[in-house]
Amino acid sequence: MIMMFTFNDIIGQDSIIKELKESLVRQTISHAYIFEGPAGAGKSTLANVFCQAIVCEDNQHKPCGLCDACRRFEAGTHPDYKVIAPEKNTIGVDRIRELIDDIYINPYTADRKVYVIDQAQSMTVQAQNALLKTLENPPPYAVIILLTTSTDNLLPTVVSRCLIYKLKPVSLPHIEDILICRFNVSPGDAKKAASASGGIVGKAISVANDTAWQALWQSALNNLQNLIRDRWNVFFAVEEFLVQHKDDIDVILDCWADYIRGKLLDMEVSDFTLFRWSSIMKYMDAARKALASNANYQLTADVLLLNILEVVDDAHSSGSAF
C-alpha cells in the first residue's frame, strides 16, 4: 500500500484545498467533515492528503512527506490514522462501536487521531445513530471524515454535525490538459476520455488508460455513423451492438452525445439540422431516464434507434443533407 499524494495532486478542487490548508495553518481543524462527490471525484485522495497533513510533524509544509509521521502514513502504518470501509457493502454498528471505543483513548504519537469512514452512506441506520454522540462531542484531538457519494443517503442528524465539502465536477478542457500533461495521454484520447468523464477526474484517468474502453468508444462512434449513413440496412446490426453492450450503454450514449455535441458546435451546420441533432439528443436522454427506472433494455434500445432513424429519414425526404 503506497500512498504518496500532496495537495497538488488533487485536481480542480482549489477552493476546498485553500480552505483546508488555511485550517491547517490556523489550527482551526474541525472535528467532523463530509467530503461529498461522485465516485472518482477525488474524495479519498483529498481525505488522504488532508489526514497526512493533520498528522505531519513539519510546521511549514503539510504534508512534508519527509518527517517520521509522513513516512509511516505513506507506508500505511501510522497508528493514529484509521480507515473504516464497508464489509459486504455495509458498515455495521459494531464497526462504529469499535471506532468509538478507540477514539476516547489518547492519540499514540500524533497530536490528533484521524478516522476516515469510506462510503459513509453504507453505514446502517443503527451505525449512524451510534456515531451521533461522538460526532457531536468528540474528544478534542479527534477528526472524523465521512466520504460519501451523496449526503441524501445519510441521516440529517449526521449531516448537520459535519462540515460539508462538495467536490465539484472539473471542466472538460482542464481534465484534457491534466491527462496530456500528467499522464502522457495523446490529445485525441484525452479529449475522448474527458468528455466521457462528465467532469470526474478519476473516471477520465481510468478510461484514458483502458484500451478496451477506447475500442468500445470507437465502435460506438462507428455504429452511430453507420446508422445515419446506411439507415435501415444496418438497423439490426446496430441493435445487436446495443444488446451486446448492455452493461456499457452509458459509455455508448456518452460517446454519441459527445459526437452530437461536436456537430452542434459546428458553425457551418444549418439551423434546421441543428434542430434535428438536438431532437436526437432528447431521445437519448429519454432512453437514459427510462433505463434508470428499470425499463426493458431491448425495447428502450429499439425505441431509441427507431426515433433516431425517423429523424434521419425525415431529413433525407426533405432533401437536406445530414
Next chain:
Amino acid sequence: MIITCEKDDLVNALSIAEKALPSKNIIPVLNNIVIETVDGAIHLKSTDTEISIDTVLNGNIIDQGSVALNGRLFIDIARSLPKEQVTIKVDDHNEASIKCGLSEISIKGMGTGDFPQLPVISNGMSFNISSTIFRDMIRQTAFSIAPPDDNREVLTGELLKFENDEIMLVSVDGYRISIRYEEISEIPDRQFEAVIPGKALMELMRILPLTQENLNIKIDDKRAAFNINSTVMTAQLLNSKFINYEDILLPELSETKTTITVNRADLLSAAERAMLVAKERKSSLIKLSISEHGMVLTSNADIGKVHEDIPIDINGSAIEIAFNGRYLTDPLKVIDDEQVLMKFNSDVSPCIIEPVDGKSFLYLILPVRMG
C-alpha cells in the same frame, strides 16, 4: 541478527508481548512482534496503539540486529518447540530461522522501520508500589468497570488517583462504586488523576507476577507506564474526566441508620446459594431482612425459594432491603477480610460495604426497589 535463549524464557517473554497484539486487523504492521537488540539486551516489542509492551528476553546476543515477525505465528512456533536451547538467526532479507534441538523453522519477517516507535514518558510523575498490592487493587475493583459498549466511555476505565498520601483505584458502572485505597511509603511529588482503560488494567494484572516485586508507575497527561522487572507496559489514557463519584458517595457516608458486622464467607456462600434460584429471574433479586435476631436472606422464583439465616452483630434499627444478587456477591468474592461492615440507610438508598478496621476498600451498591 543471531540470538540464543532457552525455550521457556522465549515462551514467557512472548506471552507477555502477546498481550499487546491487536485483536482486530486495522493496521497490519501491528500484528508483528519486534525483536531488537538494544545495549546488550534482547527486547520484544508489540503494540495495538492502546497498550504497548517492551519486554526483555533472557538470552545471549551473538550478532546485533532487529526483525519484525508475525506475532501469533511466532508464539505458536515458540510454544511448540522442544524444551531446549533456541537459536534465532535472521538474514539480510529478514527471514528468521528458528532452530531448536533437531528442528528448524524458517519464517519470513520484515524490517522494523515501519513499526511505530513505542511511546515513552519522559517527564511525568512517578511512584513505586508493590506489584502484589497493585494486582490486588485491580482484582478488587475491576468487576465494576462498565462494559466496553457502555455509552459513558469514561466508565470503561478506572480512575487512578493520588490524594492525601493514598493511591486509590475507583471503578463505577452506574449501579455500584468500588474503591480500593492504599497508603504508599514513597509519596509522589504532586496529586494526580488518570483514567486507565479497563482492558489495559486487565492485561497488566495478567502480566504482574504472583511474587512481590517493585512496580514503578509513571504517568503523564496522555499515558501511563507500568515498569515491572524487565517489562514496560504503556497504556494510553482515556481522554475524559472521571465522573464525580464523591458527590454520590459523601451523602451516603454521612448518615447511617443500620450498621452490621457479618462473616464475609458466610454471607457470600448464602448469597451464592440464593443466586441459584434467584438467577431464574432477570432481576436476580435477593432480599435481606435485618433485625436484632440476625439476617434472613431469601430469594424467590417460580422454580423454588431459598431461606438462609446468618448471624450478625447489629447496631441500629431493623431494615428490609433487596439487591441484584450479583452486585452483592461480586465484592464479597474479592474481599480478603474475614469480617465486613455493611451500612444501610433506607431500603432505597445504597448499601456500603467496608472493612471492620481501617479503610482499604469501599463498595457502594444500589438496592432494588421491592414491589
